[in-house]
Amino acid sequence: MPGPIQSIERAAAMLRLLARGSGHHGLAEIAAALGLAKGTAHGILRTLQRVEFVEQDQSTGRYRLGAALLHLGTSYLDANELRSRSINWADTLAARSGHEVRIGMHLDGAVLVVHHVFRPDDTMQTLGIGGMLPLHATALGKVLLAYDAGLLATIRRAELTSLTRRTIVRPSALERVLAEVRAAGWASEAEEYMPGEAGIAAPIRMPGGLVVGAIGISGAVDRICQTANRPRQALVDHVCHAAEAVSRSLATDN
Amino acid sequence: MPGPIQSIERAAAMLRLLARGSGHHGLAEIAAALGLAKGTAHGILRTLQRVEFVEQDQSTGRYRLGAALLHLGTSYLDANELRSRSINWADTLAARSGHEVRIGMHLDGAVLVVHHVFRPDDTMQTLGIGGMLPLHATALGKVLLAYDAGLLATIRRAELTSLTRRTIVRPSALERVLAEVRAAGWASEAEEYMPGEAGIAAPIRMPGGLVVGAIGISGAVDRICQTANRPRQALVDHVCHAAEAVSRSLATDN
DNA sequence: GGCGATCGGTCGGCATTGTCGAACGGTGCT
DNA sequence: AGCACCGTTCGACAATGCCGACCGATCGCC
Numbered sequence: 001m002p003g004p005i006q007s008i009e010r011a012a013a014m015l016r017l018l019a020r021g022s023g024h025h026g027l028a029e030i031a032a033a034l035g036l037a038k039g040t041a042h043g044i045l046r047t048l049q050r051v052e053f054v055e056q057d058q059s060t061g062r063y064r065l066g067a068a069l070l071h072l073g074t075s076y077l078d079a080n081e082l083r084s085r086s087i088n089w090a091d092t093l094a095a096r097s098g099h100e101v102r103i104g105m106h107l108d109g110a111v112l113v114v115h116h117v118f119r120p121d122d123t124m125q126t127l128g129i130g131g132m133l134p135l136h137a138t139a140l141g142k143v144l145l146a147y148d149a150g151l152l153a154t155i156r157r158a159e160l161t162s163l164t165r166r167t168i169v170r171p172s173a174l175e176r177v178l179a180e181v182r183a184a185g186w187a188s189e190a191e192e193y194m195p196g197e198a199g200i201a202a203p204i205r206m207p208g209g210l211v212v213g214a215i216g217i218s219g220a221v222d223r224i225c226q227t228a229n230r231p232r233q234a235l236v237d238h239v240c241h242a243a244e245a246v247s248r249s250l251a252t253d254n
Numbered sequence: 255m256p257g258p259i260q261s262i263e264r265a266a267a268m269l270r271l272l273a274r275g276s277g278h279h280g281l282a283e284i285a286a287a288l289g290l291a292k293g294t295a296h297g298i299l300r301t302l303q304r305v306e307f308v309e310q311d312q313s314t315g316r317y318r319l320g321a322a323l324l325h326l327g328t329s330y331l332d333a334n335e336l337r338s339r340s341i342n343w344a345d346t347l348a349a350r351s352g353h354e355v356r357i358g359m360h361l362d363g364a365v366l367v368v369h370h371v372f373r374p375d376d377t378m379q380t381l382g383i384g385g386m387l388p389l390h391a392t393a394l395g396k397v398l399l400a401y402d403a404g405l406l407a408t409i410r411r412a413e414l415t416s417l418t419r420r421t422i423v424r425p426s427a428l429e430r431v432l433a434e435v436r437a438a439g440w441a442s443e444a445e446e447y448m449p450g451e452a453g454i455a456a457p458i459r460m461p462g463g464l465v466v467g468a469i470g471i472s473g474a475v476d477r478i479c480q481t482a483n484r485p486r487q488a489l490v491d492h493v494c495h496a497a498e499a500v501s502r503s504l505a506t507d508n
Numbered sequence: 509g510g511c512g513a514t515c516g517g518t519c520g521g522c523a524t525t526g527t528c529g530a531a532c533g534g535t536g537c538t
Numbered sequence: 539a540g541c542a543c544c545g546t547t548c549g550a551c552a553a554t555g556c557c558g559a560c561c562g563a564t565c566g567c568c
Binding site for chain 2: 514515517524525526
């Protein structure tokens with residue numbers, strides 16, 4: 001692949017860096033993190049500022065993400081087929097299961113949430129759309145890992161960070177779980193991401209069988225599971241049914 | 255200002271172009287729109303694809319926005335002070351006024367919605383966060399225009415597009431309205447953006463007095479106005495009160 | 509069914525372009 | 539007051555990305 005443009009790659013790396021830590025970063029800090037000269041980093045940031053991808057705090061001089069990115073992000077959502085096709089089914093899954101529903105896809109070694117339906121009786125305003133979840137500790141992530149061989153290799157480099165006492169941290173254990181996921185066609189998780197929380201997820205497939213995303217529910221562990229680590233069969237059926245419906249919807253042309 | 259980096263500016267222009275029309279764009283079309291050679295455009299797109307700012311439809315070869323932008327957009331939201339400071343007041347304004355609330359700021363010749371609270375009794379899922387509204391036909395936009403002299407010049411170049419029968423299209427008429435806005439300290443709009451809809455908005459100020467955004471309500475014209483073009487004074491007071499509260503909140507350090 | 513137009517993608521030469529490192533002025537700590 | 543660090547500017551070098559012509563495949567129209 002000839003000629004990836006360095007300045008653009010560097011600019012993208014800066015934006016990703018600014019997205020981490022969600023705070024204000026200084027020029028020297030940015031330059032050091034990317035291994036660039038201060039002058040070079042400044043030129044890139046100045047350009048990103050002109051196009052409003054980056055803003056600068058006038059008093060401190062530090063840099064943060066810019067407003068134009070918000071519009072680009074929602075424009076992406078509007079054009080995202082996986083999301084638009086699955087919205088209706090996500091609603092019905094939430095209604096039938098009584099739990100909140102998330103639809104995720106892989107991005108950059110994590111699960112990107114592209115849609116989120118709250119529990120019917122929940123008024124919580126924190127919408128997880130655009131948020132990132134760990135691949136190895138969520139049901140959505142396990143599904144994505146199970147059906148993407150290359151992804152697993154990427155993950156193994158990064159440490160499997162322990163989030164709760166029950167998070168899977170041994171690569172061999174994870175691989176065994178993923179084999180079970182492939183065999184069963186769905187994944188579950190109990191208190192591996194957050195204490196007291198559990199989830200169930202199933203793969204969404206493009207025509208041809210390629211897994212492009214996952215749909216799942218999550219909620220209190222005693223409502224998702226009947227015994228430890230054994231999710232309720234009725235909920236599993238609901239999730240798998242919704243996943244198949246979305247996959248079928250992706251096969252139609254309109 | 256020495257040395258804005260062209261390749262990055264071009265990449266940003268491409269992303270903006272892809273955000274418009276929210277559909278799939280072809281390489282030749284993109285190159286033509288930006289006045290670039292096909293090879294040049296291809297190199298930039300290939301790089302943007304590597305960093306997942308752009309995706310390519312495998313069957314048709316067309317380009318669309320990529321998933322990484324969604325995460326950047328929500329990361330921007332998390333760090334946005336205007337939004338985080340105003341969320342609580344937006345909720346109370348919605349409760350007191352009984353209407354949906356929006357908070358907007360200027361971006362690229364339009365109003366960028368950074369927060370949106372639905373009407374208490376409304377279950378509609380279309381969240382306008384990240385959406386763009388016209389400056390000259392909304393109450394939010396009039397506020398931003400009234401307090402930003404440079405912005406008005408930018409707008410005058412672009413045609414004042416007529417959205418309804420009552421949209422202000424004559425520049426002189428708009429300027430007279432903006433003078434009234436400055437005198438009153440708030441703006442209103444009745445069926446200038448959508449038939450049957452009206453709105454009221456007031457400015458949000460940084461410490462020092464600079465207007466950085468606007469907060470406003472909108473809803474059915476007969477619920478916002480008591481007579482044609484005369485918004486209910488009680489609602490105006492609620493909006494102005496909320497705007498001042500948010501401005502005061504921006505002045506505190508924590 | 510074959511042909512033309514158009515598509516996305518590639519390649520190599522030229523010079524424009526971005527990169528680097530050192531120097532500058534201001535600010536906030538110690 | 540001193541110092542250290544910040545963000546910013548500048549100029550020279552050469553590496554870098556830009557251009558335009560050239561492929562192969564695909565689609566649609568005769």
